[in-house]
Amino acid sequence: MKLRVVVADDQALVRGGLCMILESQPDIDVVGEAEDGVQAVAVSVRERPDVVLMDVRMPNLDGIGATREICAATAAKVLVLTTFDLDEYVYEALLAGASGFLLKDMHRADLVAAVRTVAAGEALLAPTVTRRLIADVLRQRRAVAAPVSDRRLASLTPREEDILRQVARGLSNAEIAAELVVTEHTVKTHVSKVLAKLGLRDRVQAVVLAYESGLVRPGT
Template sequence: MTISVLLADDQHLVRAGFRSLLRRGRDITVVGEASTGDEAVRAARTLRPDVILMDIRMPGMDGITATRQILGFHPAKIIILTTFETDEYVFAALAAGASGFLTKEIDPDGLRNAVRVVAAGDALLSPSVTRRVVGEFAHRPVAAAASPGGDRLAVLTEREREVVRLVATGLSNDDIARELVISPLTAKTHVTRAIAKLGVRDRVQLVIVAFQDGLVGN
């Protein structure tokens, strides 16, 4: 399956660089580019890409607003691009529904892998970067389905709670499988069920719930 990608960044050289790197992946196709948030929304409506690489700071509509608008009509996986790991706007981007974020210094293999990861339904949860962002973001409101008793995690089995805890520490499905001595497919199944039971969008939101409900410490 070919993954279609839309590039949204106000710097032509950045878009050109990402386009060149992504085209080296035989399973990835860049279907369009945008230099503003408004252009990104229009392109997403027309092209319906699988993944969008979205810059935060662009003229006119910013990447956060564009992310929110796009996800209102198209279930794309959106990766936020930022220059600084501690960019405050990343928090708002996650709330808007972004599947993760990357710094623009990412290496070529990392960029292509990131596109494949979110296209497969996972989220970018790098232990060294995203966990810090999510840890801070956990103190902020998030749309999640609360259980009648007030403990959202009560709907999970003991094994699912353990898997969610490991996800929140930044482990991948393969890492979780090794930790719990189960198959990667079983680990993925537990993650998928936890996401469904908690009524959250993806792994990022799953981690936020884990922090908010005290399953892991900040």
């Protein structure tokens, strides 16, 4: 079964290029396009895609607002298209439910791999993108505020807390399994329990909580 993708970007040339790259893959089908946030929400609710590529700066409804509405109304994973000079939007995008970030100067292979990764449920993208952005934003936030304790962390077992730390480092299930010397299936089970106990949508939200609570600190 093909992965269903919606592409939202107000620049027709960029949008067309993204669609062309994705449509060239045998396992991906672009089921809709949008030139603003309102259209992105409408087409996502109608088509129920697996993944939505979402630009941040769009007319009528920006990418943050559209992400929030799409995540509330559908099971779609949203990948936010960003550049490093848009770091101020990262935290709001995460709160809105974004599952990761893509750089607009990404390589073709990175775009395709990211869509497949997120659709498969990994959610957290390469540490060089999502983890760096999260760390930078939260470092700036903590320059004026101390880490916020989160009572939900008390519900985790020592092993689950350790798993959360590894997830926050940007490691995949396979990498965590290798580091902790357990099976990948065991890691997947622990990650699912962590998300359920903390009431989180995906791994990206887990990373944010880990940094915000001080469980993991930028640079560690």
